[in-house]
Amino acid sequence: MARPGIPRPDLGADPAYAPLKARIIARTGHHYYIDKDELLIERLHRRIRAAAVADCAAYATLLSSGAEGEAEWARLEAEITVGETFFFRYAEQFKALREAILPALIAARAAERVLRIWSAGCSTGAEPYSLAILVRELLGDALPDWRVTILGTDISVEALATARAAEYGRWALRTMPPEERLRYFTRLPATPGIRREGGYALRPEFRGPVRFERGNLLTLAEPGTPQGEPFDLILCRNVLIYFDARTVAAVVRGLGRRLRPDGWLLLGHAEPSPAFASFLDAVSMPGTVAYRPRSEAPPVALGAGPAPDSARPARPGKEPRAQEPGRGAAESGAGAGAGAGRPDAAADRVPSRGAASAAATGPAEPEGPDAADPAADEAGGLDRIRALADSGETGAAWRALRVALDRDPTDTALRFYEGLLARTLGRDAEAERALRAALYLDRGFVMAHYHLGLLLIALQRPHEAVRALDNAVAFSQALGPDTALPEGDGASAGEIAASAAAARAALGGAGSRRS
Known part of the structure; x- marks a missing residue:
């Protein structure tokens, strides 16, 4: 102190x-x-x-x-270590996992019925738990016959303590429709002085395969590092942006050595490099790229159809700083095999704006906090606001937002983020005013309609929520299903339309009338 x-x-x-x-x-x-x-x-x-x-x-x-x-x-x-974590983050990679990578691994391991997964730089645990949910739903009734282990490693003892507790604020679940929150989580009551708004505890059945250990990915760059039993799938996202090029190549080579010959490696969106080509094969997938050990990768049918009926639908959610197509963006987890240094960081984040970025096969421009022009950051722009929120500095992000709004009170994106931050801070009335202001400035702002609907559900105003969600569906459908939505965390119009329709259906008989 x-x-x-x-x-x-x-x-x-x-x-x-x-x-x-x-x-x-x-x-x-x-x-x-x-x-x-x-x-x-x-x-x-x-x-x-x-x-x-x-x-x-x-x-x-x-x-x-x-x-x-x-x-x-x-x-x-x-x-x-600047960490970010929320469930089912980066929709394109989870779509690839759901429709191609995990089904291929399940088929390949059908005889031995063993599946080993590593989430490197797992932060507060949203990524390994998301994988546990997905594997459970893909295996369905066959799950008891399998031995599934999912290892989450991180350098932060505090982040790992939060991961083991498996309790999260609503911001970590922000891309989940309400009905899915109920399926995967139980609601926690508010606790004065500890948890003002309550929270969500992951149900025990999704925790079982997951264990956590402290680890530093830099050890992979050291010669003679023990290899251990190989993994079928490794995720290492938003970690390599911290290292220089030589260290990145050494760490990725070390990750490749920890894979089974037909295993898979997923990196962050900004992290692919041509240097990996000497020891990994790149596999292009819609919106992302995956890696396999070189010359050992059998073909796999990509986009062969939807996952089994028990699998969860595609959801919105992507990296926190997606920009215009072609630019890289940081993924989940944290540096040096690390995660968030703050156990509450998952609840204090601002999602991204802009369209989903296409996966790069060459060097990409890293986009972490402060990657934008420093002068713009000091002026209190969106990049600065995101950087502060991404560091768990919600109060500072709110102050920077006020500075930016004083300078430009009619900026639609700023009003939208005002609504998201206000809701994170428990200022629901201000959140509603800000989201409605964003819609006044841009009537067709799909994500503002969607988040307003979710807010009104939480405020127990179902008739108004239905109108907002109906608007989100209508404006999404007008754009076409594959359109990437501004401020949508990489979500497509079709995904948001489906999520809004599901949330609206959960409201039952509340009337509708688009406003």
């Missing part, structure tokens, strides 16, 4: 900052911070304040203090 009366030090002017930064990058591999001093300084301020030391030199001394220093390193590594 910070000592009272100690002023906030100016770390940027501290002569000990540069060597401390170099030491942090050398230890963690987080080359991401080489040109992101403002972001690193924000995180160092938090740790220096929490450790009650005066400046960078004193903090560096603390980091060298034996067991106490190692404990502080663990806390710092968690702090500087």
